[in-house]
Amino acid sequence: MVQAREIWITGIGLLSSLGEGPDIHMKRLNDGDLPVTDRTLFPPYLLHPLAKVDFDKQIPKKGDQRQMEPWQRIGTYAAGLALADAGIAGNTEILQKTDMIVAAAGGERDSAVDTAILTDLRRSNAPDALLNARLQSDLRPTLFLAQLSNLLAGNISIVHGVVGSSRTFMGEEGAGVSAVQVAHARIASGQSEIALVGSAYNAERHDTLLIHLFDQLCYKDEFVPVFAPGRPDGFALGSMGAFLVLESAPHASARGAPPIARLGEIYSANMRRKPGAITAVLAKFLAEARQKIDPAAAAILSGATGAEPATAEEAEALAEAGLPVRALASRFGHGVEAVFLIGIAIAALAVREGRLFAPMPKVPLEQKTVTSLRQAIVTCIGHWRGEGLGVVEAVQ
Template sequence: MAEEPKEVWITGIGLATSLGDGVREHWEAMADVAAGPALEIERFEPYCVHRLIDINFSKQIPKKSDLRQMERWQRIGVYSAGLALNDAGIAGEPSLLALTHLVVAAGSGERDTAVDSQVLDALATRADTAVLAKEILPSALRPTLFLAQLSNLLAGNISIVHNVTASSRTFMGEEMAGISAVENAVRRVAAGQAELVLVGGALNAEREDLLLGYELGCNLWANSYRPVWQRLEAGSGFIPGSAGAFLVVEAREHAEARGAKSYARLKCVVSDRARRSKPGQIRESLDGMFDKVYRGHSPGPIAVLSGASGVAQASAEELAFLDGLDERHFTPVIRAYGSRLGHTVEAHFPLGIALAALALDRGGFYPPYDEGGEVEAPFPQAGALDRVLVTGVGHWRGEGLAVMERTSDGRA
């Protein structure tokens, strides 16, 4: 585009995680490290997961008929999307909703694991594969459940429940889905291809089928809880976390014209995909992206909300990249928010952006989450927080960075 890129603001945040429901609860819970993470330890033993806080979904999804059509990951997503629309002052405004574009990061819907188990047991005794088709599946599979399994149906349900209809896109690909979604939203707003975008994702970590999928690649942490950075040399792995994280991303002019306040400015999002066939490629990719986006920025302390998962290769190379910022005269102050909220996969990058926006708005950073470790140092108290780097490195593929800054007209 020949024209000057438009300034991109975050004007709404919707969060539902293991530690809170809504923006205010998150600001408090993320500061209160004395209260440990909210873990489910027994149900999926030996794996622990960060379990969703109790949520009354009907506050955002009033119709029972809608709720019945959704599995839990969709409820979490539709709920947090509603919170974001509400927060941005768009909910219930038909003229704005019709102009709101939707970009969702999604995985797959949930399988009925009880049915799967029943089928597998039956196959073990009968060895007749037709048993599937003839006897069990037709009665056990429900049409509504199948719809809940379609990846784009989180977006579909958000359109139906909240009337967001300008356009609807779903990106897939684990952590890359979240990075792609936010990047697509920001680039379209910056280029004037959209003015108002609802973007985010959701994960229900309390799912048997999902845990099996992650564990095929031996990606789960299978011991008792440890913060992210302390898992790298102790077995590697991520602890999934249930979460919904949605943002309203808006062109500054559009926000100002309707009197909407910003949390923060989303300066840019960049992404790439290192091949990971040789050690060092992830770090090289992150180095390259950082140099591109921070060229001309003043050196000094830089707050980093790291989306590190705890999967050894990815997180160790990210840490090497962050440690190396010293050579560029930046002093990173790192917080791996996954230590607190779990790794939320598709939702993880939007979640990091939301937490960064919240911190920039409040003017302060989060405390260290690396208890007993050495990676996360206290934030040097020198004026209000004015910039945050958000990182996202996929547990098996993809990496991205977001550059965020404080705006003058904050909400707090």
């Protein structure tokens, strides 16, 4: 096995309900601002809508924007921010060998078309033939391309010129973990030098809300932070895009790129969700991660969704670990494929600042803090399946 190489995060692109870019995110987190939420789009369900964005800044051609649905615009925008942050935007020589792994879902539907067709199908004596006719006349030909999972990566290639390779991982929360883990493993082993890894999620769409509502998983009350005692069950979906530029330390050093943080070990698992399974696997991961950290300078950024029983089981393991905890979903909502990515991004920014951001009031699990933050552990426990954990460390 090849000697593992150190991996640096050299670029971060962030877009969420809190705004865009590292500065506004860290300011609002440090200030302990309440999250930005909405219950008017799909009442009574709570979601975290995307902040207003001028997409022209990263996707200059209107024609490109028209070919994308919002999840792709969010991701393509955040990817552009990450490339600029890493200082490689427009650098054809590097972009040609930059590998890309995107964690994505897809299938953003046109609700106006769907509901109009459904209305007419119910009145029809020949609904199957009508469906064929209506889909052929009502679907925009290019909508398909805005729905294909791999077309977020495809748009990033087109708009930003990242063409070393292009892989799209799907599969909800675990896809984000796998994307980071595989990119990490490829760079560590020398199969790759530099990679763009990221994800995007659009919470402001009816079809994904419905998919989770089929299992009654969606949060429908006024905002209460995750891990707050007595919080109603369910997750509030959140719009977000989070992209990272990962790079071997030698590659970054050679081009004079400073590290934001070091990406340490990534752990993943796929537990059968018997009672206690999440607590057990997290305890195991945390025990391994703890061997490499200084508990006096470390914290946990939890990707807990808010859906039970996974959230309560995670809380048990986190309480046992004794480290300060902050729940990402209380700030951003649940971003499914993007949870792990935004967690790693925020962790990297926090350890660079050396500061753990403010706790949520009335959440006992969040009341601990550290004076100097040097390491952050990011958890990602899927609402249904898939468990992951990553370690992010400050670079001296």
